[in-house]
Amino acid sequence: DTVLTQSPALAVSPGERVTISCRASESVSTGMHWYQQKPGQQPKLLIYGASNLESGVPARFSGSGSGTDFTLTIDPVEADDTATYFCQQSWNDPYTFGAGTKLELK
Amino acid sequence: QVQLKESGPGLVQPSQTLSLTCTVSGFSLTSNSVHWVRQPPGKGLEWVGAIWSGGSTDYNSALKSRLSISRDTSKSQVFLKMNSLQTEDTAIYFCTREFEIYNNYFDYWGQGVMVTVSS
Numbered sequence: 001d002t003v004l005t006q007s008p009a010l011a012v013s014p015g016e017r018v019t020i021s022c023r024a025s026e027s028v029s030t031g032m033h034w035y036q037q038k039p040g041q042q043p044k045l046l047i048y049g050a051s052n053l054e055s056g057v058p059a060r061f062s063g064s065g066s067g068t069d070f071t072l073t074i075d076p077v078e079a080d081d082t083a084t085y086f087c088q089q090s091w092n093d094p095y096t097f098g099a100g101t102k103l104e105l106k
Numbered sequence: 107q108v109q110l111k112e113s114g115p116g117l118v119q120p121s122q123t124l125s126l127t128c129t130v131s132g133f134s135l136t137s138n139s140v141h142w143v144r145q146p147p148g149k150g151l152e153w154v155g156a157i158w159s160g161g162s163t164d165y166n167s168a169l170k171s172r173l174s175i176s177r178d179t180s181k182s183q184v185f186l187k188m189n190s191l192q193t194e195d196t197a198i199y200f201c202t203r204e205f206e207i208y209n210n211y212f213d214y215w216g217q218g219v220m221v222t223v224s225s
Contacts, residue, residue: 094153094166
């Protein structure tokens with residue numbers, strides 16, 4: 001199975017720029033997607049196909065990468081962005097998720 | 107609008123069978139695949155399995171021997187059955203729709219149903 005590795009946690013101040021990384025154990029081309037999950041809620045799609053912004057998601061969110069290295073960027077970070085961010089690949093079977101990066105605001 | 111809603115028992119005894127239903131609206135099960143994803147308390151997301159728009163199924167290899175996913179297209183419902191439940195199966199179970207044009211990703215999610223395996 002394709003293993004997705006994310007850093008466990010980040011802490012930033014509002015107004016800063018933050019990058020969240022996801023590394024795949026094998027190439028997933030651009031079949032990488034990002035979700036935001038707040039406590040007690042279901043995941044919400046932010047970015048699909050590595051770099052495409054889902055409709056309705058603020059332009060502060062962006063994604064980049066291909067192959068094995070991917071990045072989710074939030075610029076500028078707002079207080080409401082406190083959440084856990086998951087990457088997920090759909091290029092290789094079975095679909096797999098990263099363990100999540102918990103973003104906290106200082 | 108697109109909606110998915112999970113339903114099922116909140117508490118299941120060890121070794122028993124879990125039965126969950128995902129009722130969808132706003133799209134057809136013959137046009138989009140539906141997947142099940144679970145999340146143990148305080149942990150990450152785990153793909154459980156899927157029923158594709160054509161009706162075939164795919165399962166997490168670690169759960170395959172205990173898992174069955176089916177559907178009733180006339181009722182817009184997808185069913186998950188998992189037997190021989192263990193405490194490690196305690197989790198929130200989500201159903202989610204897969205968007206399948208150009209890129210395959212989960213664009214709509216149900217709110218999830220918490221399942222606790224305990225005697």
